[in-house]
Amino acid sequence: MQGDNYPKIYLYRRIVKAKFFIDDNFAGNIDLDHIADEAFFSKFHFIRLFKKTYAKTPHQYLTFVRIEKSKLLLKEDTPVAEVCYAVGFDSISSFTGLFKRLTGQTPAAYQQVQQKIKEEIKTLPLKHIPNCFAEMKGWTQKSNFEEVKKF
Amino acid sequence: MITKLNHVSIFVLNQDSAYDFYVNKLGFKVHTDAPMGPGMRWLTVCPPEQPELELSLMSIDKGMMFTEESAAAMRKLVSSGTFGFGVFECNDLLATYEELKAKGVEFTKPPKQEFYGFEALFKDDSGNWFSLGQKAK
Numbered sequence: 001m002q003g004d005n006y007p008k009i010y011l012y013r014r015i016v017k018a019k020f021f022i023d024d025n026f027a028g029n030i031d032l033d034h035i036a037d038e039a040f041f042s043k044f045h046f047i048r049l050f051k052k053t054y055a056k057t058p059h060q061y062l063t064f065v066r067i068e069k070s071k072l073l074l075k076e077d078t079p080v081a082e083v084c085y086a087v088g089f090d091s092i093s094s095f096t097g098l099f100k101r102l103t104g105q106t107p108a109a110y111q112q113v114q115q116k117i118k119e120e121i122k123t124l125p126l127k128h129i130p131n132c133f134a135e136m137k138g139w140t141q142k143s144n145f146e147e148v149k150k151f
Numbered sequence: 152m153i154t155k156l157n158h159v160s161i162f163v164l165n166q167d168s169a170y171d172f173y174v175n176k177l178g179f180k181v182h183t184d185a186p187m188g189p190g191m192r193w194l195t196v197c198p199p200e201q202p203e204l205e206l207s208l209m210s211i212d213k214g215m216m217f218t219e220e221s222a223a224a225m226r227k228l229v230s231s232g233t234f235g236f237g238v239f240e241c242n243d244l245l246a247t248y249e250e251l252k253a254k255g256v257e258f259t260k261p262p263k264q265e266f267y268g269f270e271a272l273f274k275d276d277s278g279n280w281f282s283l284g285q286k287a288k
Contacts, residue, residue: 009245016249053246125185129193130158133207138215139187 014039015053018046022058026065027088032058067102070095074111075118083107158195160207161236162229164277166194169208172276176254179206198239230278232259237281244269244285 018039022030035058036046050058066087073083081092084107089095099107120127126134134140163169173179179196182205187193190212195205211226213219228234241247244262248271252258259280260272269285 012245012249016246053243055242121185128183128185136216
């Protein structure tokens with residue numbers, strides 16, 4: 001038996017469709033009951049099957065997507081308040097608290113670290129590349145990289 | 152004493168297209184994306200739950216690694232699906248298969264229960280193939 005011939009493959013398709021709905025609409029006011037209905041499941045059955053498939057309840061997955069998207073926006077130097085509302089949170093304090101609980105850093109601290117890394121990649125890229133690869137690519141011979149100039 | 156693996160090289164035909172495949176289709180995270188001069192880029196991505204394992208998406212260009220001839224030969228080998236660079240793992244193979252298929256990933260073998268496990272095979276945008284297996288419960 002393989003692929004499309006598996007029994008209940010249609011259930012997986014519906015769960016995947018629900019996941020895609022969350023992926024595409026995370027910034028809005030998603031009603032998870034509505035998603036369960038769209039997928040033709042009872043709410044209990046939907047949560048159970050979603051968690052079995054993704055190791056997260058639909059609500060946990062929605063939070064996960066929002067936090068991951070917020071990280072991308074923070075990396076792009078978007079102000080924290082703007083990020084909060086852009087990913088679907090309606091309170092900066094709850095966004096900050098949740099972000100810190102899940103990542104160990106406040107959004108502002110995370111953004112600072114990412115800005116530092118971004119700047120370092122621009123000015124000292126060789127610091128982020130294993131030397132063996134940099135040498136094979138001929139990048140250690142480039143005199144305009146700061147790290148090479150030092151030697 | 153060796154403690155872990157932290158970089159793996161995957162040769163790709165085009166880094167922009169590979170970025171789209173690994174990040175937007177497979178859902179991998181960008182670890183480092185550093186422009187290194189005209190036409191040169193150091194690009195690494197990591198699987199969502201392994202932030203310290205960098206998959207380096209390496210271009211195949213004439214230079215210190217390749218001559219013109221060996222680069223052409225390597226590109227031909229990659230595009231013909233010669234290389235299988237590894238085995239990925241997922242929580243639920245049927246769901247992951249449906250999801251990746253919907254995103255346009257090409258499977259060369261759909262999920263099938265083998266004596267060694269539940270497995271599917273897919274190709275990246277360059278032609279490299281990977282096994283995708285379900286984590287044992």
